[in-house]
Amino acid sequence: xxxxAPQSPAGLSTSPSWLLNQTASHAxxxxxxxxxxxxxxxxxxxxxxxxxxxxxxxxxxxxxxCGIDRSDVVAAINDxxxxxxxxxxxxxxxxxxxxxxxxxxxxxxxxxxxxxLERVQADLLAPLSATxxxxxxxxxxxxxxxxxxx
Amino acid sequence: xxxxAPQSPAGLSTSPSWLLNQTASHAxxxxxxxxxxxxxxxxxxxxxxxxxxxxxxxxxxxxxxCGIDRSDVVAAINDxxxxxxxxxxxxxxxxxxxxxxxxxxxxxxxxxxxxxLERVQADLLAPLSATxxxxxxxxxxxxxxxxxxx
DNA sequence: GGTGTTACGTTGGTGCGACCAACGTTGGTT
DNA sequence: AACCAACGTTGGTCGCACCAACGTAACACC
Numbered sequence: 001x002x003x004x005a006p007q008s009p010a011g012l013s014t015s016p017s018w019l020l021n022q023t024a025s026h027a028x029x030x031x032x033x034x035x036x037x038x039x040x041x042x043x044x045x046x047x048x049x050x051x052x053x054x055x056x057x058x059x060x061x062x063x064x065x066c067g068i069d070r071s072d073v074v075a076a077i078n079d080x081x082x083x084x085x086x087x088x089x090x091x092x093x094x095x096x097x098x099x100x101x102x103x104x105x106x107x108x109x110x111x112x113x114x115x116x117l118e119r120v121q122a123d124l125l126a127p128l129s130a131t132x133x134x135x136x137x138x139x140x141x142x143x144x145x146x147x148x149x150x
Numbered sequence: 151x152x153x154x155a156p157q158s159p160a161g162l163s164t165s166p167s168w169l170l171n172q173t174a175s176h177a178x179x180x181x182x183x184x185x186x187x188x189x190x191x192x193x194x195x196x197x198x199x200x201x202x203x204x205x206x207x208x209x210x211x212x213x214x215x216c217g218i219d220r221s222d223v224v225a226a227i228n229d230x231x232x233x234x235x236x237x238x239x240x241x242x243x244x245x246x247x248x249x250x251x252x253x254x255x256x257x258x259x260x261x262x263x264x265x266x267l268e269r270v271q272a273d274l275l276a277p278l279s280a281t282x283x284x285x286x287x288x289x290x291x292x293x294x295x296x297x298x299x300x
Numbered sequence: 301g302g303t304g305t306t307a308c309g310t311t312g313g314t315g316c317g318a319c320c321a322a323c324g325t326t327g328g329t330t
Numbered sequence: 331a332a333c334c335a336a337c338g339t340t341g342g343t344c345g346c347a348c349c350a351a352c353g354t355a356a357c358a359c360c
Binding site: 021025028029058059060070071073074075094095096097098 | 336337338339340341342346347348
């Protein structure tokens, strides 16, 4: 018959790290599908959003702001620059650096992708009340903050 | 100077899907490091645990139980069988199927990896009280359950 | 009792996120 | 002048998730 919905291994089904992983995996898939409509991926959005909201930065700084490796920033910025969403200019004050800035089109795209993110998020969190969403956010934030300062 | 700790893009830092992703990513890294000591990966543990706890199954069933694609099950079971942690036998009742069973060694390894999981989990959830951990588990479970029955 | 459909294991491939090592160049320190 | 640190870039690796296609085997229906 081949029925039986996807299940988790017995002992794992209540394991936070399993739940975390599965939920994040699901969220990532939804997000990926949403971003696909823009023909861009998660890295692109993170960078674009950071540029639009926090202003221009060097690639290394961008990487630190977004938690993306320098080498991956290169490729993503290449893509964004190739579409005119972002401009790469040499930093006159430090010839090692490039200053990356979002163009007007880039800022627009960042807004559009932000809207997509909101939409996906609403879908993802549909079963939770506003209070519960805030609870979840608080718990995750505390976990992250604790582990970010090793 | 290169100071500045990894940060999230401004607007994203409070976005559940970002938090979910980052936390899961962190958990996955810790888990991966833990499992590396066993020279195995997440897929191997899921399968081994499922076999040890829920008993033998065909590869397709295993895939469904663990949420792993059939084709990925093949490779992982190959690894496990190569180490004698698992046995692949033809199903006399259905010649399409293989019956996979954990060996004694496999069951032992499953227990050891389970202990590793516990250890990692304790580290991950260190900043949360028991009540908060339960809260987190409940919220994630509800999210998952909601989305699993599309 | 053939026929069509479904499930199974397997092969081979894709995509994304994350990470690492190394190099040449440039800036700051001493 | 010599050293070291940071920058951008190239070119990999790994793990997880997913898909398409194949041949074989089981099942359903008429």
